[in-house]
Amino acid sequence: MTDPLLRVDGLTTHFHTDEGTVRAVDGVSFDVAAGETVAIVGESGSGKTVAAESITRLVDTPPGEIVDGRVTFGGRDLTTLSDRELEGVRGAEIAHVFQNPQDTLNPVYRVGTQIAEVLRIHGGVSRAEARRRAVTMLDRVGIPDPASRVDDYPHELSGGMKQRVVLAMALVAEPDLLIADEPTTALDVTVQAGILDLLAELQEDLGMGVLFVTHDLGVVAQVADRVVVLYAGKVMERGDVHEIFESPAHPYTRALLQCLPGRGERGGSIGGELPDPNDPPPGCRFAPRCPYAVDDCRAGGQPAAHPVDGDRTHVASCVFHGPGQDRSRLEAPVDWTGGQRARSQSEDADG
Amino acid sequence: MAAEDATSRDTGAHAFEEIDWDRIDARGGRSVDGWAITEAAILVGLLAGFVYDYSAGTPTELIGLDPTAVEWLFSIVLVLGTFHVAVPLAENPRLTARYWRTFRKNRVAVGSLGFLLSILALGVVGPMIWVPPNETIDFATAYRPPVFAGGSWAHALGTDAQGRHLWHLIVYGMRVSMEVGLVSTAIAISIGTVVGATAAHVGGYVDEGLMRYVDLQQTFPVFVLLLFLVYLFGPSLLFIVVLYGFFGWEGIGRLVRSETLQRTEAVYVRAAEAAGAGRWWIVRRHLIPNVSGTVITAATLAIPTFILGEAALAFLGFSDPAVFSWGRTIAAGRSDLASAPWISTIPGVFLFLTVLAFNFVGDALRDAMDPR
Numbered sequence: 150m151t152d153p154l155l156r157v158d159g160l161t162t163h164f165h166t167d168e169g170t171v172r173a174v175d176g177v178s179f180d181v182a183a184g185e186t187v188a189i190v191g192e193s194g195s196g197k198t199v200a201a202e203s204i205t206r207l208v209d210t211p212p213g214e215i216v217d218g219r220v221t222f223g224g225r226d227l228t229t230l231s232d233r234e235l236e237g238v239r240g241a242e243i244a245h246v247f248q249n250p251q252d253t254l255n256p257v258y259r260v261g262t263q264i265a266e267v268l269r270i271h272g273g274v275s276r277a278e279a280r281r282r283a284v285t286m287l288d289r290v291g292i293p294d295p296a297s298r299v300d301d302y303p304h305e306l307s308g309g310m311k312q313r314v315v316l317a318m319a320l321v322a323e324p325d326l327l328i329a330d331e332p333t334t335a336l337d338v339t340v341q342a343g344i345l346d347l348l349a350e351l352q353e354d355l356g357m358g359v360l361f362v363t364h365d366l367g368v369v370a371q372v373a374d375r376v377v378v379l380y381a382g383k384v385m386e387r388g389d390v391h392e393i394f395e396s397p398a399h400p401y402t403r404a405l406l407q408c409l410p411g412r413g414e415r416g417g418s419i420g421g422e423l424p425d426p427n428d429p430p431p432g433c434r435f436a437p438r439c440p441y442a443v444d445d446c447r448a449g450g451q452p453a454a455h456p457v458d459g460d461r462t463h464v465a466s467c468v469f470h471g472p473g474q475d476r477s478r479l480e481a482p483v484d485w486t487g488g489q490r491a492r493s494q495s496e497d498a499d500g
Numbered sequence: 501m502a503a504e505d506a507t508s509r510d511t512g513a514h515a516f517e518e519i520d521w522d523r524i525d526a527r528g529g530r531s532v533d534g535w536a537i538t539e540a541a542i543l544v545g546l547l548a549g550f551v552y553d554y555s556a557g558t559p560t561e562l563i564g565l566d567p568t569a570v571e572w573l574f575s576i577v578l579v580l581g582t583f584h585v586a587v588p589l590a591e592n593p594r595l596t597a598r599y600w601r602t603f604r605k606n607r608v609a610v611g612s613l614g615f616l617l618s619i620l621a622l623g624v625v626g627p628m629i630w631v632p633p634n635e636t637i638d639f640a641t642a643y644r645p646p647v648f649a650g651g652s653w654a655h656a657l658g659t660d661a662q663g664r665h666l667w668h669l670i671v672y673g674m675r676v677s678m679e680v681g682l683v684s685t686a687i688a689i690s691i692g693t694v695v696g697a698t699a700a701h702v703g704g705y706v707d708e709g710l711m712r713y714v715d716l717q718q719t720f721p722v723f724v725l726l727l728f729l730v731y732l733f734g735p736s737l738l739f740i741v742v743l744y745g746f747f748g749w750e751g752i753g754r755l756v757r758s759e760t761l762q763r764t765e766a767v768y769v770r771a772a773e774a775a776g777a778g779r780w781w782i783v784r785r786h787l788i789p790n791v792s793g794t795v796i797t798a799a800t801l802a803i804p805t806f807i808l809g810e811a812a813l814a815f816l817g818f819s820d821p822a823v824f825s826w827g828r829t830i831a832a833g834r835s836d837l838a839s840a841p842w843i844s845t846i847p848g849v850f851l852f853l854t855v856l857a858f859n860f861v862g863d864a865l866r867d868a869m870d871p872r
Binding site: 205207233236237238239240241244245247248249252253254255256257258266267270271302304305315318319 | 594595598766767768770771772773774775776777778781785786789790792
């Protein structure tokens with residue numbers, strides 16, 4: 150197998166706060182190949198944004214610190230690059246799109262200037278040439294009349310147009326990897342669909358890899374080739390998008406899918422709440438909320454990423470998928486909303 | 501479904517539009533460089549003139565003018581103001597229109613702005629039209645009342661104890677007030693912005709050190725230092741202007757620091773970081789332009805304090821006798837307050853209106869540029 154575009158290996162990012170060390174990202178591994186879209190899914194506070202921003206070390210240090218792990222991109226380990234070298238990678242090779250297009254655009258500059266900025270930062274492009282490329286890019290992201298829009302100020306554009314401009318800013322330097330952190334969350338649904346289609350189209354044109362960070366499984370189903378499910382800073386499950394949606398292996402993934410409207414019997418919520426990030430529980434991070442949890446789940450560290458059904462590309466960090474474990478126990482019907490109560494019931498059933 | 505259709509029309513089956521590249525090239529790029537070159541040329545010219553003026557030992561006359569050091573500084577500030585305020589506003593008509601729409605709502609401020617612009621214009625060109633007040637000394641026409649108090653149009657604003665035309669004193673005083681206000685503020689803005697932005701962006705001990713120095717300077721009595729310097733070296737407008745500038749920036753420095761810290765959290769700063777921008781690129785291209793609205797507002801409100809400070813020094817008699825400050829005219833008229841009240845009152849009214857107008861304009865600018 151050829152090397153992927155991006156390989157994240159054991160990435161660990163901590164935040165040093167007055168209340169103690171927050172383990173926002175704790176040993177996360179995944180990879181992104183050229184031309185494919187990998188989605189990082191998780192609820193708020195799962196560490197997905199921190200994981201995405203740790204790749205190019207955008208996390209503020211202090212209070213943040215990338216404690217451990219390797220981020221291999223283009224044959225280099227990004228965690229060991231100097232700040233200057235990293236600045237050369239950011240924007241030119243790895244671009245970011247942030248959540249809120251309203252705030253991503255600087256109110257005092259014309260949109261053309263902002264799109265051209267990344268070209269100017271990395272040098273070698275004249276002002277006139279940068280401007281031409283900004284106009285071409287505006288055209289590519291589907292802004293009508295780009296030749297006059299290039300001189301607009303951000304406040305003169307609608308929300309959807311702004312996000313198109315933000316995409317143009319990210320892509321004008323033709324990066325190899327785009328990290329899109331909830332790029333459509335702030336937009337209404339119709340505009341969101343347009344942006345996602347546009348992103349897919351541009352991805353195909355440019356052949357870039359996309360790391361898509363979202364909490365929205367509906368969006369994941371639409372854009373992703375592969376999925377990384379994150380919970381409390383740990384990878385719960387990783388696999389092909391069809392496998393994740395058709396045969397989710399980890400109880401947490403199943404719980405997430407149950408929450409989707411139109412799936413499962415109830416479409417309810419998961420009982421309990423995220424563990425305290427300063428003091429995570431022993432064993433599996435999801436164990437306190439998991440209706441299937443047994444004693445093994447609450448001891449030691451997070452279970453290893455076990456292959457699901459012998460498939461090395463689909464892994465779940467769950468003891469039930471370990472060697473010699475009886476997976477059929479995961480088939481028992483349970484009450485997701487109950488948390489502790491449901492768990493003790495399932496234990497009774499086991500005993 | 502409808503949304504998808506709309507999208508495919510927008511992007512999917514999207515035929516590239518015909519783009520008029522000549523039009524784009526004509527509007528982009530060139531003007532900025534052109535202006536910068538013009539500005540640099542004028543500044544170099546001014547500097548060369550200044551050096552020539554002062555290297556010849558005794559100040560020499562240039563094309564019939566004999567500018568003082570303060571006047572050299574004043575012209576430099578006017579050039580900088582033209583290129584960094586007027587030109588950008590003219591280059592970005594839509595942004596200017598947006599500011600103007602808000603500013604215009606404040607009628608008093610619009611009037612104040614007009615008043616200040618006429619004071620500035622009169623202060624700059626007036627001394628070239630009307631002869632210096634001392635050349636109008638004529639004891640035969642002393643204590644003539646202004647035209648609205650029964651005087652004649654020959655002395656529209658009346659005359660003082662030496663028969664000097666009050667109008668000439670007022671016009672020369674306009675230049676002095678504008679010189680003090682604008683030059684001191686320009687110095688204060690420059691230092692304040694650099695210190696504030698550095699403190700905010702470098703942080704740590706640098707921030708701590710700079711801000712403690714600001715605290716120290718704020719408690720420092722500049723007025724007393726000025727009195728001391730006047731005692732040592734004699735009265736000089738240059739001292740006043742430069743010292744007010746160098747010891748009057750702490751408010752702006754603090755403001756720039758806090759605004760910069762706030763803006764550092766902005767998403768567009770993160771976006772610039774993610775685009776590979778270095779620290780100083782972000783400071784120069786993103787932070788300072790975004791705090792400039794606040795700085796301009798603060799500066800507008802700082803100008804009157806410098807003008808009042810100079811007037812106070814002049815009133816106390818610590819000013820260069822060759823400088824026709826309003827403060828000095830007010831002080832000179834005190835002894836005749838009962839018989840010829842206009843001598844003190846008229847420059848007093850001008851001083852009052854100027855200070856008030858700056859405050860009104862500053863308030864309206866804040867509403868227009870910094871709506872929070």
